[in-house]
Amino acid sequence: MKSPTSIERNLILLGGVGLGLFVVLVGALFVVQTTMGTQQRRLQQIIVPIQQDVAGLEGAIAAAFAREADVSSTGSTAQLEPMRNRTDIERRLTQARISLKSHLVEAGDDRLRKRAETMNGTVEDFLSADAALFASMMRTHSLDSDFRAQLGTSDSELHDQIVRVQDVAGRAKLAQVLLLRRIATGEASVQEVVSGPVRVRGEAAQDLQGSIQRYAMLVALIGTLRDADALNSMIANELPQAHARVVEDLGQLAELTTSDPDLAARVTDLQTQFERTGQRTTDRSDARSVVSLRYATFTERVHASEIRELCRTTAQRLLVDARGVESRADEIATRASRTAAGLTQAARYGSLLLALLGIGVCAFSGRRIMHSVAELRATNQNLSDLKRQLLDVNEGLEHTVAQRTSELRLRERSLQLVLDTTGDGLISVATDGRLLGERSRAVGDWFGSPPPDMLIWNLLYPNDPRRALTFQLAWAQLMSDELPFDVALEQMPHSIEQSDRLLQLEYKPVREKGRLVSMLVTVLDVTARRTAERAERDARAVQAILANVLKDPAGFRRGMAELAELTRMATHGRGPAEVRRALHTLKGNAAIYGLSSLTECCHAIEERLYDDSEQLMSAEDARMLESSLRTTMSCVEELVGPAQLDRLEITREDLAAVIRLLDQRRDHAEVLSSIERWLREPTARPLATLAAQARRLASRLGKQVEVDVFDGGVRVDPDAFAPLWMNLVHAIRNAVDHGIEPADVRTARGKPEEGRLVLRCQDAGDGTIVIDVTDDGGGIDLEAVRAAARQRGLACATEDDLIDAVFLDGLSTRSTATDVSGRGFGLGALRHACSKLGGTVRVSTTAGLGTTLSIRIPSAARRLDRSVARSASRPPPAARGSSASSRVA
């Protein structure tokens, strides 16, 4: 036995080595892939966003540069003002900064983190520098505009003074000219012209003209100076010189004009004005003077340019930081890709090495296996020798086995005896469905004697191959381990119906050492038990019917008539909707009266109709329904007898009242009317039935409707009023289905969620009965009615016409009928029923608030129907007798 073990060992070795190599290969690949994935993720999630952030930051810095340039290049407050809002740049900087910081922290690189920290500080520095620059530029512009205004004032004053000087000069010139004219006419001497005061004055005026114009020009020039140096030079030299010159010329002129008071006054005026203008222009002690303002502007400009430099430096630093971050990120990216490349290379060499190793191991194992096969051949020879020896030993053993078998047969026979004595059928079945030997006698009685090895399903269902197949499949499922055993067991058939008996099947597993070896199938006869149960249920149904009859015989009778009518509608309905509606109502009503078989029949037909909404009832179903109704009717008659249905109900109180009247020997008519009252039925009952129908309908339509009933103690002739009650159902349906809106609509219209329907019956006093059906729904849509009426050529001018139209058969405003109502026949039938009683029916409706349907039946109709209605209906003979006797009384 050494060689096979060696083969096995070699194969295991080979397999082991192969598996080992494979595992190592897979592991290596996994490691490589993971590492590369990590690097890639690092690149994607950290480095790339960092680069994007840096690009964003650089963009923001570029915008900051642009803003700084824009702010610096503005020329006035008005230009600067729109730039006050720098939220965009702030947002961009802050965003880039925050995003970068978070990404840098993620990157986990110390150098990057440090960079981020310095960058934060730099951004703050930049923002504050920018704000300072803005403020400084603002001040510059404001100073500049002050300066321009002041300069303008000085300018215009000087211009005015120039005009005055010209005037003075013109006057001096005129004096000269007049002098010259006098010379021309010989009135004056040339000497006077040459050395006289007139000429000197004229020249002085001309000098003044020149000096003041030069001064004005210099003042105007201040506005064009570019820096403080030029201004300094002007203030130090030209301006004071020009000023002094003007003052000097003015002084000279003043001296020369003392003889001419008019001119002297003008010159003095000019002196004062010029002094003022001069001060306004050049006085450096006055902060508002032209020169001071100019200086302030320059100083502020220098300040602004310093801040601007700071701004630029900070932005540069920010840029350097951003670049640093970028280059560091690049470095990391490069490192990552280098790592990935190295790893790929390593993985490549590793796989090659493993492959070579695998080939080597295979070669080695191949040689070992060839060696083992040679050993195996030798071993084989030894084995055939051993076999021959074994056969000899076996012959002795067979004799012993035969002896044991005869003992076992004896024991089996005694077990069969036990089985045969039990009443139940017991069948032992092998896992493949074959019958095993053990089974009780009852099995033979019920299923006949099966041939050996018969399959259990063929035994149980000899003439039903379909069921046999079902059983077989269930059995196979039970035997396979697909489902939990208990679940599979549940799905086995549990009963068999034979022609005369009902058999119950039970299954019990037989296990040996936990393994299922066979099943024990127990068959029980439960026919008697089933019969008892059915009898009990029928008895309960009869009890229910009886209870209903006893409770309200008149109602029950009406109910029966109604059932007949509904059945007629269901079987001969005009359309699927009507059929369904009638069928459904029939089902509900049958359930109310406890007619369970009719209910079940309706339910079954409904189920069949359920699939196809356009289908009418099949002829077969119609027959079934009618026969079910007939059966129910006859059953009811059989149970309670016609007499029960036409009973008169008189309470003790009623009787006592009559006896009291008789005792008091009251008037015959009074007594008669009191007794006559017995013939009538309290309206409370039919109203309660209607209310129950309304509630049922509401819950079916998913509406919340509170139904209130006020019967007013009124009694009416049950037979005469039966058609009215029946048709009143239509009004109820209309109110619940069309009148009362769905809860959401009601809420939207500001009404309580729960609708309200009131059924009120009262005696109007003169014996007239008034029955009101009031809902708080949406009212009748008169416009829709008008449209429908017009379409049918009916009168539709007034509201009364429209209300009339509502009562016409077949006029419906609904485009689609629901299964509850909507064909437009109901109200017409109701009016018909009313008019048969001599009554009227009116509808009043308020859009959005509700509808009231009001029926008035005059007393004459009540009196009349005692005889008329009776003969019209179908009274059983016994009932006719009782009504006759009451008429006699």
Added chain:
Amino acid sequence: MTRLATHREWGPPDGASDASRITRRSVLQGAVGAVLLHSSRARAEVQPAAVEPIVVGMSTALSGPARALGTAMMRGVQAYLDVANAQGGIAGRPLRLEALDDAYEPARCSENVRRLIDQSHVFAIVGNVGTPTAAVTVPIANEKKVPFFGPFTGAGLLRKTPPDRYVVNFRASYAQETAEMVRGLVSDLRVSPERIAFFTQDDAYGDSGYSGATQALRAVGFDRPERLPHGRYPRNTSDVEGGLARILDPRVSPAAVIMVGAYSPCAKFIKLARRYGLRAVFANVSFVGSEALAAELGPAGEGVVVTQVVPHYDSDLPVVREYRAALLAEDVGFVSLEGFIVARAFVQVMRRAGAKADRESFIDVLESGEGFDLGLDAPRALSRDVHQFSNRVWPTYIRGGRFVPMRSWGDLAGGK
């Protein structure tokens, strides 16, 4: 109430039917007013508002040295508008004048004109006074496409070739006036062109008169008119001495001084010149303001010439008769007569354009080439190339403190 009027259809400017319509409407409005307001006072207030008036604007000198001109012009314009409104306005729509004071200052004038156009929505600017103020008004009128009608100025900048579409003149230009002076002096009075001197206001007004005269001098064969003595004075001052010195220079002996200026400095100039012995003809253009000049000069005004662009207010022309009937005796003068004629010309064009006319159709009617009878002489037709109603100049001179029309410049020699 206002709604009532705006829904009304405007008929043709037919006097009789229009009048009856107004009456009917007034009755109707009266009834409605009475019903709505139950008050006759309220009804009286309601009636004028019922018809939307046509508003014309004016920015003129109602204060300052030139206020006499502005006031007289405004009275003349208002007088004719009253006449026109009494005749039913423009097919029932009354005319209303809105006049603002600019004190003869261009800056204020520009502000006024913009306010009149943008806030008061005037149909046209009518009868402004002054050349520097006109210089700022013309660009606004062109920009806003609002007619600038009959301004009291003869400056060349309102008389471009071709004319600005929205600028319409009534009067002859300063150049035409000074040309008439040159013609009269040289041809009628036989004054040598070399002995003509100028005294002008130092601005566009003065320039336009001066250049008209120099052109006229060239036309009569005098080739160096710019070498003639020319004294100037600054606007809104009376500093005439310097200018006077130029003209009194003993090297020249002017026989005539053509003056283009305002009445106050001109009067001062004439008085001083006469005092210092200058014996010359002083000829002023119409803009000087004849009555104010005469008043200022007093006895020194005898023989001073003022050329007019309207006929004499005592003449027997139809429009002058109408004018005399419309104005109080103390308001009668050349300036108010010009205002009156300007307003008459405006109403004539407006009536032809109709009550629903807009500014464009107004100008279109004006340029249609059909004549307008201003009650002067022959009807005058305007066109795309002619935007001036009158080219005539009527010379007058002061005799006994009053202006008398001059039949010929020779009258002066005779009078002396």
